[in-house]
Amino acid sequence: MTFKPIRKAVFPVAGLGTRFLPATKAIPKEMLPVVDRPLIQYAVDEAREAGIEQMIFVTGRGKSAIEDHFDIAFELERTMSDRGKDLSVLEPTRLGPGQCAYVRQQEPLGLGHAIWCARDIVGDEPFAIFLPDEFMHGSPGCMAQMAEQYQETGGNMISVLEIPREQVSSYGVIKPGKRAKAPLTEVIGLVEKPAVEEAPSNLILSGRYILQPEVMRVLESQEKGAGGEIQLTDAMAHMIGDQPFHAVTFSGSRYDCGSVAGYVEANLALGLERADIGADVRERATALLV
Numbered sequence: 001m002t003f004k005p006i007r008k009a010v011f012p013v014a015g016l017g018t019r020f021l022p023a024t025k026a027i028p029k030e031m032l033p034v035v036d037r038p039l040i041q042y043a044v045d046e047a048r049e050a051g052i053e054q055m056i057f058v059t060g061r062g063k064s065a066i067e068d069h070f071d072i073a074f075e076l077e078r079t080m081s082d083r084g085k086d087l088s089v090l091e092p093t094r095l096g097p098g099q100c101a102y103v104r105q106q107e108p109l110g111l112g113h114a115i116w117c118a119r120d121i122v123g124d125e126p127f128a129i130f131l132p133d134e135f136m137h138g139s140p141g142c143m144a145q146m147a148e149q150y151q152e153t154g155g156n157m158i159s160v161l162e163i164p165r166e167q168v169s170s171y172g173v174i175k176p177g178k179r180a181k182a183p184l185t186e187v188i189g190l191v192e193k194p195a196v197e198e199a200p201s202n203l204i205l206s207g208r209y210i211l212q213p214e215v216m217r218v219l220e221s222q223e224k225g226a227g228g229e230i231q232l233t234d235a236m237a238h239m240i241g242d243q244p245f246h247a248v249t250f251s252g253s254r255y256d257c258g259s260v261a262g263y264v265e266a267n268l269a270l271g272l273e274r275a276d277i278g279a280d281v282r283e284r285a286t287a288l289l290v
């Protein structure tokens with residue numbers, strides 16, 4: 001059986017980014033660069049690679065730099081081409097007419113509420129969600145790996161990651177069922193930010209989802225959960241049993257760019273990998289360690 005490809009993705013980007021202050025006082029945290037590309041660009045690239053056509057950003061006040069980033073910068077492009085400069089570096093920032101939509105989340109009521117704000121644009125079809133500060137790096141990308149599995153399973157799908165048990169209370173955690181054909185695991189329960197001793201596993205939700213539109217209906221009446229927020233994890237938990245629910249273990253690297261140390265790590269890792277500057281970065285990083 002084949003399922004219709006996923007065409008739409010939601011990027012919740014309304015968060016305040018307080019962990020990165022003062023850098024994020026006037027700049028959205030999603031615009032912080034990893035080497036020379038903003039974090040949000042990596043997520044959009046990953047979506048495109050997976051065949052997704054429409055990007056829906058759930059923004060808030062002070063996030064207009066994201067809209068500008070994915071727009072045509074006429075003066076910049078004109079000046080660059082007059083000077084004979086190569087414009088191809090801007091290619092990934094182009095989202096065509098109708099390929100992006102912006103909706104505001106007026107109040108920080110939680111991730112579930114942010115996703116629900118996009119309900120009318122998502123409409124009645126399965127869609128993807130990307131949390132851009134979970135930086136998933138690999139080839140093929142995380143969503144492309146999930147989309148491939150989705151073709152077999154349909155239903156709902158999340159990416160998961162194994163972490164040390166003592167860290168699970170910062171994340172959504174799955175209760176795994178039977179291990180299907182690798183990299184798939186059946187999901188039989190989900191809990192948001194459990195106490196370490198109550199966590200059903202050490203497999204956490206790592207910021208990539210393919211969900212059926214019914215989740216919007218569940219979110220409609222979702223009560224507040226962990227941290228007093230409307231949680232996407234709680235809404236998804238309601239759908240287990242009604243629809244297939246699988247987890248995919250991503251084959252690649254994950255950098256937690258929601259934390260300052262993880263963000264610095266991502267910069268170093270990607271800098272080291274780059275064909276143009278990698279050797280130079282290695283030399284400089286090595287010199288710092290002696």
Ligand code: G1P
Binds near residue numbers: 207
């Ligand atoms: C969110 C999700 C959580 C997930 C995490 C990944 O939590 O609610 O399930 O594991 O992202 O980073 P937040 O980081 O917004 O508290």
